[in-house]
Amino acid sequence: MLSIPSGFQFSTVTSGVKKSLQDDLVVVLCPTGATAAGVYTQNQIVAAPVVWSQERTPLEPCYAVVVNSGNANACTGKQGEHDTHEIATLVAKECQTYSAESLSQASCDEILVMSTGVIGQFLPMEKIREGIRNAFQKFGHDEEATLRAARGIMTTDQGEKTGSRTVEVSGKSCSILGLAKGAGMIGPNMATMLGLLLTDAPLTKEQAQQSLTVATSKSFNAISVEGHTSTNDTVLLLASGTNRTEGLTAEEFTNFTEELTLLCIDLAKKIPSDGEGAKHLIEIQVQGAKTAQQADIIARTVASSALVKTAIAGGDPNWGRIVSAAGYAGVDFDPDKITLWLNDHLLYQNGRPADFSEKEVSDDLNKHFETKIRLVLEMGQNCATHWTSDLTTEYVHFNSAYRT
Amino acid sequence: MLSIPSGFQFSTVTSGVKKSLQDDLVVVLCPTGATAAGVYTQNQIVAAPVVWSQERTPLEPCYAVVVNSGNANACTGKQGEHDTHEIATLVAKECQTYSAESLSQASCDEILVMSTGVIGQFLPMEKIREGIRNAFQKFGHDEEATLRAARGIMTTDQGEKTGSRTVEVSGKSCSILGLAKGAGMIGPNMATMLGLLLTDAPLTKEQAQQSLTVATSKSFNAISVEGHTSTNDTVLLLASGTNRTEGLTAEEFTNFTEELTLLCIDLAKKIPSDGEGAKHLIEIQVQGAKTAQQADIIARTVASSALVKTAIAGGDPNWGRIVSAAGYAGVDFDPDKITLWLNDHLLYQNGRPADFSEKEVSDDLNKHFETKIRLVLEMGQNCATHWTSDLTTEYVHFNSAYRT
Numbered sequence: 001m002l003s004i005p006s007g008f009q010f011s012t013v014t015s016g017v018k019k020s021l022q023d024d025l026v027v028v029l030c031p032t033g034a035t036a037a038g039v040y041t042q043n044q045i046v047a048a049p050v051v052w053s054q055e056r057t058p059l060e061p062c063y064a065v066v067v068n069s070g071n072a073n074a075c076t077g078k079q080g081e082h083d084t085h086e087i088a089t090l091v092a093k094e095c096q097t098y099s100a101e102s103l104s105q106a107s108c109d110e111i112l113v114m115s116t117g118v119i120g121q122f123l124p125m126e127k128i129r130e131g132i133r134n135a136f137q138k139f140g141h142d143e144e145a146t147l148r149a150a151r152g153i154m155t156t157d158q159g160e161k162t163g164s165r166t167v168e169v170s171g172k173s174c175s176i177l178g179l180a181k182g183a184g185m186i187g188p189n190m191a192t193m194l195g196l197l198l199t200d201a202p203l204t205k206e207q208a209q210q211s212l213t214v215a216t217s218k219s220f221n222a223i224s225v226e227g228h229t230s231t232n233d234t235v236l237l238l239a240s241g242t243n244r245t246e247g248l249t250a251e252e253f254t255n256f257t258e259e260l261t262l263l264c265i266d267l268a269k270k271i272p273s274d275g276e277g278a279k280h281l282i283e284i285q286v287q288g289a290k291t292a293q294q295a296d297i298i299a300r301t302v303a304s305s306a307l308v309k310t311a312i313a314g315g316d317p318n319w320g321r322i323v324s325a326a327g328y329a330g331v332d333f334d335p336d337k338i339t340l341w342l343n344d345h346l347l348y349q350n351g352r353p354a355d356f357s358e359k360e361v362s363d364d365l366n367k368h369f370e371t372k373i374r375l376v377l378e379m380g381q382n383c384a385t386h387w388t389s390d391l392t393t394e395y396v397h398f399n400s401a402y403r404t
Numbered sequence: 405m406l407s408i409p410s411g412f413q414f415s416t417v418t419s420g421v422k423k424s425l426q427d428d429l430v431v432v433l434c435p436t437g438a439t440a441a442g443v444y445t446q447n448q449i450v451a452a453p454v455v456w457s458q459e460r461t462p463l464e465p466c467y468a469v470v471v472n473s474g475n476a477n478a479c480t481g482k483q484g485e486h487d488t489h490e491i492a493t494l495v496a497k498e499c500q501t502y503s504a505e506s507l508s509q510a511s512c513d514e515i516l517v518m519s520t521g522v523i524g525q526f527l528p529m530e531k532i533r534e535g536i537r538n539a540f541q542k543f544g545h546d547e548e549a550t551l552r553a554a555r556g557i558m559t560t561d562q563g564e565k566t567g568s569r570t571v572e573v574s575g576k577s578c579s580i581l582g583l584a585k586g587a588g589m590i591g592p593n594m595a596t597m598l599g600l601l602l603t604d605a606p607l608t609k610e611q612a613q614q615s616l617t618v619a620t621s622k623s624f625n626a627i628s629v630e631g632h633t634s635t636n637d638t639v640l641l642l643a644s645g646t647n648r649t650e651g652l653t654a655e656e657f658t659n660f661t662e663e664l665t666l667l668c669i670d671l672a673k674k675i676p677s678d679g680e681g682a683k684h685l686i687e688i689q690v691q692g693a694k695t696a697q698q699a700d701i702i703a704r705t706v707a708s709s710a711l712v713k714t715a716i717a718g719g720d721p722n723w724g725r726i727v728s729a730a731g732y733a734g735v736d737f738d739p740d741k742i743t744l745w746l747n748d749h750l751l752y753q754n755g756r757p758a759d760f761s762e763k764e765v766s767d768d769l770n771k772h773f774e775t776k777i778r779l780v781l782e783m784g785q786n787c788a789t790h791w792t793s794d795l796t797t798e799y800v801h802f803n804s805a806y807r808t
Binding site: 042043044045046075076077119120228229230231306310313319320323324326327328329330331332333335336348350351352353391392393395396397 | 723725732801
């Protein structure tokens with residue numbers, strides 16, 4: 001059961017953007033005005049809705065987030081910017097006439113926008129306009145409305161991705177709810193990853209931004225499926241503050257950020273797990289690095305290695321591919337000091353393969369969906385963790401046949 | 405027909421290191437003493453023979469290069485270093501008793517060593533010792549001996565990789581011969597790439613190093629199959645100088661480096677082409693970059709994209725994956741100014757997909773082995789070219805089943 005924060009309302013409709021006529025437009029309303037923070041794709045090719053939201057966060061008050069799926073409004077030039085502006089304007093107008101008095105002054109600049117789906121095509125604005133009007137007919141704030149919203153932002157996902165945690169603030173329990181989308185692969189929709197975190201804890205917009213930046217760096221920015229960052233990747237955090245009026249103490253803020261990070265990790269791991277043809281979720285832990293950045297680079301390089309990913313797919317305890325991937329990450333370390341574990345098996349130590357049973361490790365790999373690679377460098381005290389999926393023939397088949 | 409430089413002799417034997425009992429030990433002798441240069445893997449995990457050769461190049465005189473295939477002598481610790489030292493010592497001793505008077509003073513420090521094959525296993529030194537003794541029984545310097553040497557250094561290659569060019573020096577024609585090994589994939593042998601360039605042009609050891617460094621950066625360092633650099637990658641250039649006693653003029657040196665570069669590109673392109681299951685050789689040209697380094701980074705990033713590689717495998721003119729891969733390379737450019745061509749088809753212009761027939765481009769992709777991606781940035785005057793193979797289900801099948 002999800003713990004749903006107070007202060008938010010959800011509406012999901014089928015606007016007709018998706019050919020399959022599934023839900024494709026979601027409005028999350030925060031009638032009291034939330035503080036909002038965002039983290040966005042690092043790609044140079046950025047979709048219009050990303051530009052829109054990025055220019056406005058951190059934001060206070062934020063009255064609504066509107067998400068459309070099925071069309072990413074990316075690589076759409078001036079027309080795309082115009083369409084995003086119109087979407088925010090339409091949502092603001094609907095807010096003004098909505099029953100909640102507090103929304104009567106909402107402007108388009110207080111609305112955030114996310115899009116995901118095919119790129120290079122203009123949004124079918126007639127359908128979007130009608131969808132927005134329809135969305136304002138029927139908001140809900142129960143688990144059913146929440147789950148429908150989580151499904152409404154999906155594209156190639158095989159199921160909705162949700163999670164929640166609670167954090168104590170002055171003896172009262174606040175909720176953090178997360179909705180995410182993104183699957184282990186790509187195609188026209190470029191594996192866009194969207195995340196929406198909602199809490200009723202009282203955060204300033206600066207706190208929201210700080211907390212989200214930390215949590216994202218350890219979660220959504222630590223997963224890779226094929227190394228692509230998309231044109232539309234966006235994670236937003238909205239804090240309604242309706243559960244408490246006072247701000248957080250330093251300790252409470254630390255606790256909040258920890259809980260938010262754990263929730264984001266939980267959601268992030270669902271993304272490579274959901275890849276078409278993924279047979280393993282691979283966790284790569286790098287320990288004993290000189291700096292956190294070096295640990296991160298090595299973990300990312302191993303996670304991006306097609307050879308490591310095919311080996312795990314094949315149940316092959318191929319220490320050579322893992323150690324060599326670490327070796328070309330561009331980080332100095334002493335090759336004679338590294339230790340490598342695969343699940344609970346020691347594969348490599350002091351510059352030499354360890355004595356292990358290939359069959360035993362292989363059986364272990366084939367038995368479990370989650371695989372843990374642990375690489376210890378003995379160069380310092382820093383560590384990093386990344387997640388990826390394995391690389392199977394089914395994955396390649398899907399990705400080479402997706403469009404044509 | 406190969407143009408074979410004077411001053412070199414070849415011997416290839418079956419020492420028994422390979423289970424398949426194919427040729428696996430090659431000695432290239434230069435009785436007059438060559439100048440020698442080397443370029444090596446950037447991996448932190450470096451095999452013993454790489455350490456040996458790297459410490460000694462640029463070198464003059466170099467009397468022999470010994471190459472064994474079937475065992476890379478990598479991840480073998482102190483024992484591996486000891487074994488490489490012994491190999492060089494054995495070759496030097498054989499040189500001393502060989503018929504050529506000039507070799508009578510050869511020392512182990514004038515012998516270079518290359519190894520390729522499985523990693524993490526000690527060399528079977530008994531077999532190697534006998535192989536070296538046998539090799540010195542029967543040198544040749546004709547095309548047959550050259551081709552046998554090219555086959556003797558192979559591991560997973562489907563065929564030998566050779567090429568030659570000529571360059572005029574003071575009205576006389578000098579030869580450059582190249583032997584290479586390396587296939588589009590990996591496994592225990594980590595896709596080690598070896599290259600041996602031989603010329604009878606008279607180069608100082610500094611000239612040899614300079615020329616090889618330039619040629620390698622535009623060829624062997626501009627190919628990627630899965631982004632891995634191996635523990636053993638080595639390219640050596642030996643110049644016997646037997647075809648001319650005077651040195652090269654500045655213009656002749658420039659010509660030499662150009663011809664060497666073209667030869668290295670020719671050899672390098674054979675490596676991704678030889679990948680198990682490769683159905684396309686993909687050339688990525690990045691033009692109009694602000695700096696040569698930025699062009700290189702973008703070309704390398706596109707070449708490493710599993711999504712681009714699966715799209716080409718599927719005959720899918722997926723401009724989004726290519727443009728987006730360029731976008732996450734970490735290089736600033738104006739997305740509204742990029743132009744993308746796939747073979748002769750304009751796919752993308754001014755931040756928007758161009759008007760093209762998907763079927764026509766797809767048919768074109770499916771018809772040809774070589775695919776050309778050309779990305780023009782309009783940010784400056786610099787360019788770079790990389791080569792890679794496509795990513796097919798056969799590739800993944802092979803790589804996940806290779807060992808177990």
